[in-house]
Amino acid sequence: MTQTAPSTQLVRRVNASAMLKAMRGAGIVTGTDLMAATGLSRATVISICDELVRLGWLRELENQRIAEEYLKGRPARRFVFDDGAATVLGIDIGANKITAIVADMAGKALSRVTMPFRAYNLPAAERADVLDRITAEALEKAAVSADSVLAVSVGVAAPVSREGDVLTVQEFWKSFDVRRLVSERHGWHVLLENDANLATLAERWRGMAQGVDNLVVMLTGDRLGAGILESGRLLHGQLGGFGELGYLGNVEGVGDTLGIAHYVALWGQEALASGVKTQLHELCGGAPASLTAEMVFAAAGDGDHVAQGVLNRVAHRMARVIGSVSTLVNPELVVLAGGVAASARALIPVIEQELPKYTFTPPRVEASSLGDGIVSIGAIRLALDYVEEHALDLHPASLPKPARSLS
Amino acid sequence: MTQTAPSTQLVRRVNASAMLKAMRGAGIVTGTDLMAATGLSRATVISICDELVRLGWLRELENQRIAEEYLKGRPARRFVFDDGAATVLGIDIGANKITAIVADMAGKALSRVTMPFRAYNLPAAERADVLDRITAEALEKAAVSADSVLAVSVGVAAPVSREGDVLTVQEFWKSFDVRRLVSERHGWHVLLENDANLATLAERWRGMAQGVDNLVVMLTGDRLGAGILESGRLLHGQLGGFGELGYLGNVEGVGDTLGIAHYVALWGQEALASGVKTQLHELCGGAPASLTAEMVFAAAGDGDHVAQGVLNRVAHRMARVIGSVSTLVNPELVVLAGGVAASARALIPVIEQELPKYTFTPPRVEASSLGDGIVSIGAIRLALDYVEEHALDLHPASLPKPARSLS
DNA sequence: GAGGTAAATTTATCTCCTATATAAAGACCG
DNA sequence: CGGTCTTTATATAGGAGATAAATTTACCTC
Known part of the structure; x- marks a missing residue:
């Protein structure tokens, strides 16, 4: 008990x-x-x-x-x-940048700040400094005091257990105790969670998955990662590894966990190298190495057959990925999220057409429209959930200073 | 109330x-x-x-x-x-046979009855009849009345949703409403659950997985199937399909969802056909088609190199299977269960040695020692859980006749 | 029988929810 | 303007359920 x-x-x-x-x-x-x-x-x-x-x-x-x-x-x-009774803070620590959102109790973002952040090879002191600066700036921009913050949640690109411990397989996190770092300065309650899991909360809150209880959200940016919601509950596994897609390396037609952006760019460059006639030559200014995924998406939207062929190939690959996950997990819906999500919408018709080849229970597939901030939006939701759950213990009246209140 | x-x-x-x-x-x-x-x-x-x-x-x-x-x-x-205050009934409807266990409130089996049962191509009336006979016989053998039964749970080899509905993709279950069939005769409360999920409950109750909250139990008999427990909770997915392993068909070195017994026998027969010198020739009486998995396990235990080679190959395959599941699910322990579980213990050293090739978070691997009755044991546990959870509403004093009571 | 001890029991009190009766604050109507 | 109607708030009483403290009980040991 x-x-x-x-x-x-x-x-x-x-x-x-x-x-x-x-x-x-x-x-x-x-x-x-x-x-x-x-x-x-x-x-x-x-x-x-x-x-x-x-x-x-x-x-x-x-x-x-x-x-x-x-x-x-x-x-x-x-x-x-009272939407303005207190605030929560959501932080997304990515590989290249760090994003912080201050939101009121309605979940409305009062400010959003992004800073570059090299997750690796950065001295510990400097990491702490960036965290400190970004929270301070976000609070200032939102025009609220640090005292109005009732909870903070932080998303990281690493496995996080149900208890909020980061699996320290990766050397990086060993020397970076985010929880302590964030909490000790202001006495905030800090919740740590995996980034894909937060993206899942975000989609269910304000995205394509409202009301969906069995859900997979795939981050398709640099690398593929999945957040899984079953019967309304996020899955973690023993050490937070639930949703790791490393097994894709051994799946036919997939081969690794690299994301959509990577393969669109790579296969676009390959097409250039093969010398076929395509808009892509002009788009990259004759330098194949500078061809980006965005360029290929643009060319395909413009009717370029070579670019369309690349996207078609990527869609077939994603169908295999989604098919294998969906077989094991049996979600109602799979949402593609992350940096290229908006562009990835073009892949969905082909994915849905291919999906029945790989699973008997094909889910709906959607592209996220929450954009880049999806992880920090999920972080806000997690913090709000926590606060609402502990409303009698952790409440605005306990704060040193009130936040803004309704007129 | x-x-x-x-x-x-x-x-x-x-x-x-x-x-x-x-x-x-x-x-x-x-x-x-x-x-x-x-x-x-x-x-x-x-x-x-x-x-x-x-x-x-x-x-x-x-x-x-x-x-x-x-x-x-x-x-x-x-x-x-009072162990004898009431009873519960656990039924395992397999492809070839049906098993029923009557147990007291301590979970002690008072009787166990098995009957052959062709799940397919059997007229509906006959199915109902078999269910009826096996429950009657099990109760009689246990020397308890039907009135002493507080709950019944039934395991089936099909996806079952969290609400207990069978996914009717397979034609078979459409015409076979087990819940109604079992409940209507005696007014019993019937719980339906997937067989692999019940096996998972069984292992955590009385098997190798006591105290383990993140667990995968693989049924490795005819076909591979998995029950998954996350943070102490069984996973179902939208339609009960969580744990389906169909994606293995696209995993390198696996190729399908056929179980251990199948491949041990098949590759044993292939070895025979290749004409190498091995005990297997005598064991199968010169008829390669009659070689069974048990014979290969026996020969390997006896030191036969060819049989050992077969097992080695099967172990490598299972390492891939377990590795892929464990990557996504991150369990603490994987238990191999089902008909050949006892023999499969011999595969574990090789599996554990190979596992790190396929996952960064290799779980412990064990072979079940619960044997053939694992599903019905799990069914008992599920029924007991239900009864304990509703102890104030569903209690021995509400029964027409008391079961046996302590002296 | 006296003294010690651990447990049950009694008693009073607290929290929290519900049901019922009563009061209040308007709108509508003649 | 007062009377009625409607809807809601509030007051009162009470029950379920938990707790703490005081008291009693049953048994042991000496």
Whole structure:
């Protein structure tokens, strides 16, 4: 049993979280609304509302005369989730850059800051410094104080266990205790999670996968990586390795875990070298080595047959990748995300056509439209989930200074 | 009570289940023991014990003088989980046979009955008849009445969703509604689950995987199939397909999902055909087509180099299989189960030696020692889990007739 | 029988939810 | 303008369930 929270207080916590989740994004609500949403009695609902107001989560609207529609009976008390009651911080530590988002309790980004960041070969002190600077800058840009931050979550391109420990197979993370680094300066609660897993949360929150409980999100940028949600729960495995795609090296027609951008560029360059007639020659300015994936996508969109052939080949490869994962995992939907996701949308028709060759249970396939910030958006969602789950212990009223509040 | 448990009764249910789980298999316990095990206060513990006694789950021992050791103070009330308070039924519907186990609340098998069963090409009426006969026979052999059965669980070699629905891709299951068939005659509560998933529960309960929360159990008989446990929870995917290994068809050096027995026999026969000198010639009586996997395992154990070569090749293949699954799933342990599991133990040293070639996170590998009944053992565990979880609603005192009780 | 001890039991109290009755705040109507 | 109607809030009482502290019980040892 939980020894921290005595079982007498368990119900209250559960109900308070349920109420908060019902109210977030629901605008102005009344006791009656909440009774319907939670199944609790009016007395309970109102008493929890009063408590949540006291803790700073909700505001009660003074003027109850906004009744635009015809309104009979005693006017209901009107409560509204206070989007600006506190903030959370989401950080994406990528291989080349680091991104931080400050968001309010509604999940609205108040600021977003990106800095270059060499994850490898960077002295420990410098890493700490970058983290420090980016959080400070993000907070300043959002015009909120560090005291308003209730939780921080950090996405890293490494396996992270369910408990938030980074698997230290890679030498890099051994000397880089992000949790301690971020938390100790401000006393923030820090959640660590794998980047693909955060992307999965992001897609389910604001992407193509809303309402989907069995989901795979593939990061298709530099390297392929997958976040897997089963029955609404992120999978981790023993050391956080759930979703690792290294086995693709032994899959026919795939051969490695390199991503879409890599192969589009590579095979485009190969096409150039073969000397066929194509727009790509002009696009890269005669220097095949400078041909990028974007150029190939552009040429294909422009009708260039050679570029289209490259994309077709990449789509066939991705069908094998998605097919193999989907066979084992049986998701309802697979979302392609990461840097080239928008362009990758062009690959989907071919992928979906090829998919039945590789799995009996072909999922829907979509391209993410969350763009580059997908991991940090997921980080925000994870932080918000944590805060909502602990609403009675970790609340705006406990903060030294209030964040911004509704007028 | 009310049909939907109001939140006030939530805590009691949770605590009662926790108490029951703490007591099962723990022998004679006192209030103080339970306080330590659950963290609840004495008053609560005793009141729940009284309720569980009233519901028929526990017995209170009269004679408190069994104190073999020196005993100071007021004698503790002694409660004991009543193993014989009720029974559960576990059924394994395989391709060729059907197995039923009747077990008491301690999980001890009271009877086990196996019947041949052609899963395919069998008229619906006959299937129902076999199910009917095997349950009747199992109950009779166990000397318990049908009324003592609190839950039934059934394992099938097909995808089963988290809700217990069978994915009806295979024509067979469309006309075979096992749930209805089993439940309607006696009003039993029936749980349906995939066979590999049940094997996973079995291994964690009584096999090699006790205490392991991230686990893969592979059924390696006719075809390869996997049950996957992540953080103590079975995975299902959207339609129950989580753990399907069809993608192995595209994995280098694997090629299909045929099991160990198949390849040991096949490659043994190929060796015979090549004409090399080996014991296998005598073992199969000169008829290569009648060579079985068991014969090859036996010959290898006897030192036959050709047979050992076959096993070596199969082990290399299995290393690829386990390596690919383990990369994606990151389990702590992989257990080989199914018909040839005992023999397959011989393959493990080679598998473990090869594994690092295919995954950065090689799990431990073990062979199951639960034998043929692994699925039905898992079915028992699933049924027991269900009953323990609903102990306040579904209890021995609700049964028309009591099962056997402790003397 | 006295003293010690560990456990059960009793009693009071606390939390949290629910049900019911009552009060309130308007809208509508004559 | 007062009366009725509707809807909601609030007050009151009560029950389930947990806990803590005081008390009692049963047994041991001396």
